[in-house]
Amino acid sequence: xxxxxxxxxxxxISLDEATSELVQLLSxxxxxxxxxxxxRGSWTAAQVAEHITKSNLGIIRSxxxxxxxxxxxxxxxxxxxxxxxxxxxxxxxxxxxxxPTKDIYQKDKVIGDLKLSVEQLREKSRVANxxxxxxxxxxxxxxxxxxxxxxxxxxxxxxxxxxNIYRVxxxxxxxxxxxxxxxxxxxSLDGFVAGINGEMGWITMDDEVFxxxxxxxxxxxxxxxxxxxxxxxxxxxxxxxxxxxATKNEVHHAEWVEKIDKIVFSTSLEKAEWNNTRIIRKNIxxxxxxxxxxxxxxxMIFGSPQLTHSFMxxxxxxxxxxxxxxxxxxxxxxxxxxxxxxxxxxxxxEKRFESGxxxxxxxxxx
Numbered sequence: 001x002x003x004x005x006x007x008x009x010x011x012x013i014s015l016d017e018a019t020s021e022l023v024q025l026l027s028x029x030x031x032x033x034x035x036x037x038x039x040r041g042s043w044t045a046a047q048v049a050e051h052i053t054k055s056n057l058g059i060i061r062s063x064x065x066x067x068x069x070x071x072x073x074x075x076x077x078x079x080x081x082x083x084x085x086x087x088x089x090x091x092x093x094x095x096x097x098x099x100p101t102k103d104i105y106q107k108d109k110v111i112g113d114l115k116l117s118v119e120q121l122r123e124k125s126r127v128a129n130x131x132x133x134x135x136x137x138x139x140x141x142x143x144x145x146x147x148x149x150x151x152x153x154x155x156x157x158x159x160x161x162x163x164n165i166y167r168v169x170x171x172x173x174x175x176x177x178x179x180x181x182x183x184x185x186x187x188s189l190d191g192f193v194a195g196i197n198g199e200m201g202w203i204t205m206d207d208e209v210f211x212x213x214x215x216x217x218x219x220x221x222x223x224x225x226x227x228x229x230x231x232x233x234x235x236x237x238x239x240x241x242x243x244x245x246a247t248k249n250e251v252h253h254a255e256w257v258e259k260i261d262k263i264v265f266s267t268s269l270e271k272a273e274w275n276n277t278r279i280i281r282k283n284i285x286x287x288x289x290x291x292x293x294x295x296x297x298x299x300m301i302f303g304s305p306q307l308t309h310s311f312m313x314x315x316x317x318x319x320x321x322x323x324x325x326x327x328x329x330x331x332x333x334x335x336x337x338x339x340x341x342x343x344x345x346x347x348x349x350e351k352r353f354e355s356g357x358x359x360x361x362x363x364x365x366x
Contacts, residue, residue, distance in 0.1 A: 007075070008130065011148060012122075018155045019118045022052070023111060025162050031107050032287050035278050037261065038168040039295055045165050047100035048158050049110045054098040056117035059151055063124045063144055067132030074131040074143040081146065085153035088160055095138055104278040121151065169294060178292040180318040181224070182300045183308050184216065185335055187322050192332035193305050202327045204355045209323065210249045212351065212359060216321060217256060222291070222299040226307035227266035233257070233302070234274045263291075263299075265307050285314055305333050313338055319363045320345065326356035 026034065026049055034046045043051070085092070130145035139150070185193050186203040194200055205213075225233065240246045240254035262277040265284060272279050280287050288311075291299065301308055301317075311317050322335075344365040351359040 008145070011145075011152065012126075015122070015148065015152050015155075018152055018159065022155055022159055022162070023115060023118075025159060025166070026107075026111050026114070029107070029166065032278075032280065032290065033166075033169055034107050034110070035104050036169050036290075036294065038165045042165070043100060043161075044105075045162055046105035046107070046110045047102070048162055048165070049114050050100040050102070050105065051094065051098055052155065052158055053110075053114045053117045054100075055154060056114075056121050056151065058098060059147055060117070060121055060124050062134055062136055062147055063121075063128045065134045067129060067134050067144065070131075070133045070141075070143065074133075074145045075149070077139075077142060077146045078149045081150050082153050085150070085157045088157070092157075103276050104272065169290070179222075179294065179296055180298040181288070181292070181311065181316055182216075182220065182298050182319045182321055183311070183317050184213070184300050184302055184321045185305075185308065185323070186303075186325060187335050188325055188327050188329045188332070190328045190330065191334050191336065192329045193303070193335050194333040195329055196331045196333075198333070202325065202329065204323075204325050204353075204357050206353075206355055207247075207249060208353050209355065209357055209359075210253075212353075213323075214249060214253055214256075217253065217300070219298055220260075220300040221297040222261040222263060223257060224299055224301045224304070224307065225262065225264050226304035227264060227269050229302060229304040229307075230262070230264045230266070230269070230272070230274075230277075238274070265310075284310070285316070288316055305335065308335070309338055312336070312343070315341075315343075315364075317364065319348075319361065322360045322362070324358040324360060 026045060029045050034049075035044050037044055084090075125144070125148055128144050130148065131143060133141055133143045134147075136142050136147070139147075186200070186205075187193055188202065195202070237254045237257050240250050241258065243250075246254070258275055260276065262272075262274060264272050264277060264279045265281075266279060267281050269279055298319075301311065308317070345362040346365050347360070348363055349359070349361040353359065
């Protein structure tokens, strides 16, 4: 009996140490980093935190369940649980009810929710009869003691995951290659990207031009928007997926833009509800530099003239993809403005379309 109490005491110490390390590790992520996808198919650090919180709350409900006395040792399954959850080479499938549900989280809230779940779990576990078994929907016949060991190993597993995430997003590539930022814009012959009142009906977007844009988009995995363009895109493209009148090209692009990462640069947009979207409000140069060091394809600025002007001024555009339309607007929103220093460009490609549009592909020269 004394040995059992000593083992339980050590378990609680290990749980406290693991949860403390977990919270400290999450706190080391910046607001942007905690919502950054480290590589395709991975959760963000914030999503890992929500998953652990949901798991903890589920364990609390299980600790409250009706228990029954057993004839076996209350820690019989501990070794198997440890072997399963601390085998980092094996990918485990999470039950649907504890999967993360959001794309973007507030750092303070996600950490606060996690801390609260840990406190509630600690309080319940200290008064529960740990030697009793319950019927768990995932583990079947399991003691409350074994469930607490699961919490320990589950936490340690995700600490390992978070360390890998932090290493990926905070360490530049060894070869110093960075993702490119491409500006994609439809432009009139006299250099305007929109009419004086924002008109864009003059843009040629026939099948040939559209298919070329789709091919270009396939080389990128992140869309960059200013607030106005983002709101315009969000109000249109999701509706294409359910529109019986949508063309094949429109559906193809709508499916693509729905899946990719989308970033809005805005100080006034309160929240971004479109799938896989987050907001960058400040420290643009610093945040974009971090994004460029992450593994992945190029990032593209779609339209967004004000954002394009800001990126030009900071020297952060690597390539210009310009569709030059055979029309003169006379006035409107210019593509190039407020450029303080000369930018040398190298022509990579030009393509002439049947409509008279000329596709120009430039890269900046250092």
